[in-house]
Amino acid sequence: MSGKKLKREFSICVEEEDGWEWHVPVNLDATELKSICINWENNLQFGRIIDLDVFDNNHNRISREDLGNTGRTCIVCGDDYLTCRRIGKHSFKEIRSCFDEISREI
Numbered sequence: 001m002s003g004k005k006l007k008r009e010f011s012i013c014v015e016e017e018d019g020w021e022w023h024v025p026v027n028l029d030a031t032e033l034k035s036i037c038i039n040w041e042n043n044l045q046f047g048r049i050i051d052l053d054v055f056d057n058n059h060n061r062i063s064r065e066d067l068g069n070t071g072r073t074c075i076v077c078g079d080d081y082l083t084c085r086r087i088g089k090h091s092f093k094e095i096r097s098c099f100d101e102i103s104r105e106i
């Protein structure tokens with residue numbers, strides 16, 4: 001790991017319109033951390049209903065595509081998640097219903 005170390009010893013929980021966000025400073029290389037997060041999103045039982053974003057020390061978001069992965073799929077229809085979100089393809093009720101179904105399986 002190179003570059004300056006940032007001393008951040010706090011985390012923040014924020015309630016946003018679409019749910020809770022937990023902002024956690026982590027002292028790991030951003031691409032290494034994003035790889036771990038992708039693995040969790042793909043393999044944990046509840047991975048489909050969590051969204052783990054990673055930002056580097058310059059506040060640049062590290063995407064799945066940056067690491068050679070495909071984007072996430074929509075939990076409602078299986079299409080590209082970002083497209084569904086951008087065009088508002090599903091109602092909140094539809095999304096919540098899928099979320100609840102996955103939650104019950106956990």
Ligand SMILES: [Zn+2]
Pocket residue numbers: 074075076077078079080084089090
């Ligand atoms: Zn969809």
